[in-house]
Amino acid sequence: MHHRAYFSVAAVTAAAFVISGCSGGANSDASATTDTVNMSLTTDPSSFDPTLARGADDYTVAPLLFDTLLRKDDGGALVGGLASKWEAIDASNYSLQIRGDAKCSDGTPITPTVVAASLGRFASPETGSSGRSLAFGAAKPTFAADDASGTVKVTLSAGWSDFLTGLALPQSAIVCPAGLADLKGLSAGTVQGAFSGPYTLKSAQPAVKYEFALRDDYSAWPAFSKPLEGTPAKNLVFTPISEYSTIATQLLAGSLDIGGVADENVARFKDNDGFTQQSAANNTTYILFNERPGTAFADKPDLRKAVAQTIDPKAFSDIISDSRGKPILSVGSENIKCVNTDTSLITPLDPAAAAKVLAGVKIRIVGTTFLTEGNEYVAEALRKAGADVDVKSLDNGAWSALTGKGGTDWDINVQGDNNLMGTLPSSLLRVMGPPAESGGRNKTGAVNDEGYAALTAGMNAVDADEQCAAFKKAQASFLKRVDAVPLATLPFVTVAAKGFSIRQFGEYMDPATIRINK
Structure with a gap:
């Protein structure tokens, strides 16, 4: 098969x-x-x-087509792209030296002014970039360009320690003036x-x-x-x-x-x-619940728990990866720093108990065509528990557009997570914080104030142990609420x-x- x-x-x-x-x-x-x-x-x-x-x-x-200021290098380090030097003064203040030989494809020099204009559009909530919250969190950034010195200084209204890593994201790439003048x-x-x-x-x-x-x-x-x-x-x-x-x-x-x-x-x-x-093997899969008013799982943690009780992550993993993946205990893989290792936080399988809750419940499942058989497995497990299930597998573009805009057109999303940054907050922001319709990455629509406060505290922490403690608190929060159900890695x-x-x-x-x- x-x-x-x-x-x-x-x-x-x-x-x-x-x-x-x-x-x-x-x-x-x-x-x-x-x-x-x-x-x-x-x-x-x-x-x-x-x-x-x-x-x-x-x-x-x-x-x-587009260069970023920084790029990933070996060992999790960053290397210069359009920036030749960079400095994190603290979690809220950064300085970048722009290399002097970079040019746009029409010959326009890539100056600090060009960089600041592009980053300003990226950072604007009105632009609706899915990478904005990864690079800035909920902070408002200010960009100060100095062409004479070749520098761009960045000030964040709140600390976000992943800012420099965010400058390696494809979404943060620098668009030249000709592109900004013709967005269509x-x-x-x-x-x-x-x-x-x-x-x-x-x-x-x-x-x-x-x-x-x-x-x-x-x-x-x-x-x-x-x-x-x-x-x-x-x-x-x-x-x-x-x-x-x-x-x-x-x-x-x-x-x-x-x-x-x-x-x-x-x-x-x-x-x-x-x-x-x-x-x-950093790519992960997990179930996300739509918790917006009017959906099947809004304000119904017991119903979300019942879904978790029906889905076997090992069976799902074997289906999507030919037994090459492994179950996960959070939305991130075991390779990511500070990921949850506490198995007691995972809802145990109990199909019999789930059937008492799910019988007759109408559930709309969406997922990408590259997880079609995994989507079908989830649907069949819920049908066996008595739910009335409709499942749709959409091409990547249509799936991403549907689940990334908010709305109430789906109840369960079988999420495939491309963790571009290789950091836990990148995936945690899928299940907490600003929702997609407000410019965030959160597809559930439920902010989860407790979890997001812990995530934000971690991003402001300097001490590594303090940061991990905050991230583990954030994970415990969404797992107890069952905003998401961890499934498996996809190598x-x-x-x-x-x-x-x-x-x-x-x-x-x-x-x-x-x-x-x-």
């Missing part, structure tokens, strides 16, 4: 890249030279405006002067392919602690493909150089010495054919590090 999973095949941090082909890839002849890399997406990007990126495919293309064209990818990154969008054919061209004038490559080897591709070609089995087949047939698999198709690359493999494998490479930083995959080594 083919098990599908949510995350984008070529997504940053989430989806694993597979660089391969018959015995290599579309460019598999080790003696041949090429300037093109062929890759896969799961679906069409929803927008080429990085600030509005929401889905995994958006997170893949944004770093190619920016979203469509048609403003050629909008780009601050290494590539420009050459052509876009939805459902067919997207072509990117390397800029001849680009020189702002990061100085990673371990230098990149090889040559950047002059051309990147993305093809939307929605099935892992199809992606694996095309990789092995030589039609693709890069792709990704997370289910039983991983075994198709086992013991093949024509490939190198990397694995990442991805990165496979690189001879002649190609891409850099993985811990659990984070950076598409702008794709190199040709022939």
Whole structure:
């Protein structure tokens, strides 16, 4: 049976890249030279405006077109992108030196004024960026640009210790003045002067392919602690493909150089010495309840508990990952600092007790098509408990738009979590804090004042133990309230054919590090 999973095949941090082909890839002849890399997406990007990126495919293309101030490096460290130096004065005050050689794709210098204008739009609640609360929390930022000294000073109205990490998010990428002057064209990818990154969008054919061209004038490559080897591709070609089995087949047939698999198709690359493999398991899955007035679970913790009593995380994990994942005890994986390890906080399975509560309850389930079989498992478990269930599996873009806007059109969301930052607050903000309709990441609609106060206290803490204690209090709060039901990790494998490479930083995959080594 083919098990599908949510995350984008070529997504940053989430989806694993597979660089391969018959015995290599579309460019598999080790003696041949090429300037093109062929890759896969799961679906069409929803927008080429990085600030509005929401889905995994958006997170893949944004770093190619737009540079961030900081980038991820090995060991959880940060390295300069458009910023050459940076300083955290305290949790509320930061200073960044902007490198002097960076230019937009139309030749416009990327000055502190350009940076501050782009960050100001990113930070504005009216913009509605899903990354805003990750970078700033609930704080209001102020940006002061000084072109003479080349610096941008940032002041937050409240402390948020993840601010610098937030500047490595795709959504925080710098949009050049031409893009800010034409937001409609920016979203469509048609403003050629909008780009601050290494590539420009050459052509876009939805459902067919997207072509990117390397800029001849680009020189702002990061100085990673371990230098990149090889040559950047002059051309990147993305093809939307929605099935892992199809992606694996095309990789092995030589039609693709890069792709990704997370289910039983991983075994198709086992013991093949024509490939190198990397694995990442920070991606998690969990059930989120819609607690807005008018939904089935609003003000009904006993009903939410009953759902938790019916769902077996191990069975769910086996279905979505071909038994490669493992159950989790929070919304983050065991690899993330300060994650819950207290099994007593997890609602134990008790289908018989759940049936007494769920009988006849109407429940609408939504999830992404890359978790279709997991969605169906959840639906069937609830039906066995007597619930009247409707389940819909939507493509990534439609699913993200539906669950990310608020509203009362769903009751349960089977969430696939791309933790781009690799931090616990990134996932905790899905279940507490400002709701999606107010510019936050919280899809449940329930702020959870106690939990969010603990999360905020942790983000203001300097001492590591104090921060973890606060984060564990926040986790205990949402688990006791049953705002979410932890399910499982979804491991991805990165496979690189001879002649190609891409850099993985811990659990984070950076598409702008794709190199040709022939």
